Amino acid sequence: MLIEDPCENALTEEQQYLFDAFGYLIIPDALTTVQIDRMKSTLRRSTEQWDAPEDKSDGPLHWDHIWRDLIDLPTLAPILEALIGDPGLKDRRIANAHAQEPLPTYRLDHINIHTDRGKDFSGGMLHGGRGVNGSFGYRDGRFHNGLLAVSFELYDTHPNNGGFGCIPGSHKSNVSLPHAWHDLSKGVVDAVKRIAAVPGDAIIFTEALTHGTLPWNVAAKRNTVFYKYSPHHASWTADYFEPDDFRHYDDMNDRKLSLLEPPNARYRGRQSRPRRIEEYSAKEN
Numbered sequence: 001m002l003i004e005d006p007c008e009n010a011l012t013e014e015q016q017y018l019f020d021a022f023g024y025l026i027i028p029d030a031l032t033t034v035q036i037d038r039m040k041s042t043l044r045r046s047t048e049q050w051d052a053p054e055d056k057s058d059g060p061l062h063w064d065h066i067w068r069d070l071i072d073l074p075t076l077a078p079i080l081e082a083l084i085g086d087p088g089l090k091d092r093r094i095a096n097a098h099a100q101e102p103l104p105t106y107r108l109d110h111i112n113i114h115t116d117r118g119k120d121f122s123g124g125m126l127h128g129g130r131g132v133n134g135s136f137g138y139r140d141g142r143f144h145n146g147l148l149a150v151s152f153e154l155y156d157t158h159p160n161n162g163g164f165g166c167i168p169g170s171h172k173s174n175v176s177l178p179h180a181w182h183d184l185s186k187g188v189v190d191a192v193k194r195i196a197a198v199p200g201d202a203i204i205f206t207e208a209l210t211h212g213t214l215p216w217n218v219a220a221k222r223n224t225v226f227y228k229y230s231p232h233h234a235s236w237t238a239d240y241f242e243p244d245d246f247r248h249y250d251d252m253n254d255r256k257l258s259l260l261e262p263p264n265a266r267y268r269g270r271q272s273r274p275r276r277i278e279e280y281s282a283k284e285n
Helices: 014-024 031-040 065-072 075-082 089-096 252-260 277-284
Strands: 025-028 106-114 136-139 142-147 148-153 163-166 200-205 209-216 223-232
Touching: 014 025, 025 106, 031 065, 065 223, 065 252, 075 106, 075 142, 075 148, 075 223, 106 252, 148 163
Parallel strands: none
Antiparallel strands: 025 200, 106 223, 136 142, 148 200, 148 223, 163 209
């Protein structure tokens, strides 16, 4: 049985050009209204990867099935594979998968959730940039990204409200960001573009893109969820997920467990962690 390449036609010609030129894409309707409402009702708190390692038993992936569903959304998985996946690893997994669905060739690195962005928020710091918080490249007809972020807004954001902003094209910059531009609370230069989004949209951007949180100018809430993915061998946090901590959930499957693997090289012929669910169950029984 021939298993098709999940990256084939994942991005339109226009999307490929825009991501290459600007460093980000907006994917409309990545989530449904039902999914957004479920996220709002089960969101507990803000999380940041630079906080002290948290008790993983209280992390977002334990809050509700919707947070585990976000690990591997059918609307986004082929796009992530096209932007960050390892084509050589994908080919080997397809060859070894027989009639099974091939596993992803990237991993979920960490999750950030911003819940404290109210009208009093004066702005964050611009960060990222080529060679700083993630690599970006295009070789042999494929994109390569060291860290790729998927951002979901739970409430409407408009250009004049604030929220996510970036300097389009800065993922290819060869010089450092001017020091005076870093602190967005001291002013936002014209080079920074405000990116509007509505609930259900996904903003996908390379961490090589200079970006940050702009001053929030309205009384309305801004809750933003970031799922950040890296190549299978790379990590941007020391606080790894452990797949076996989530295996007992009925909504977990082999693809989600694979995305929670700690970073590893996954050499040719090396057994991938974790074992597929059916293999694990057979051994346990």
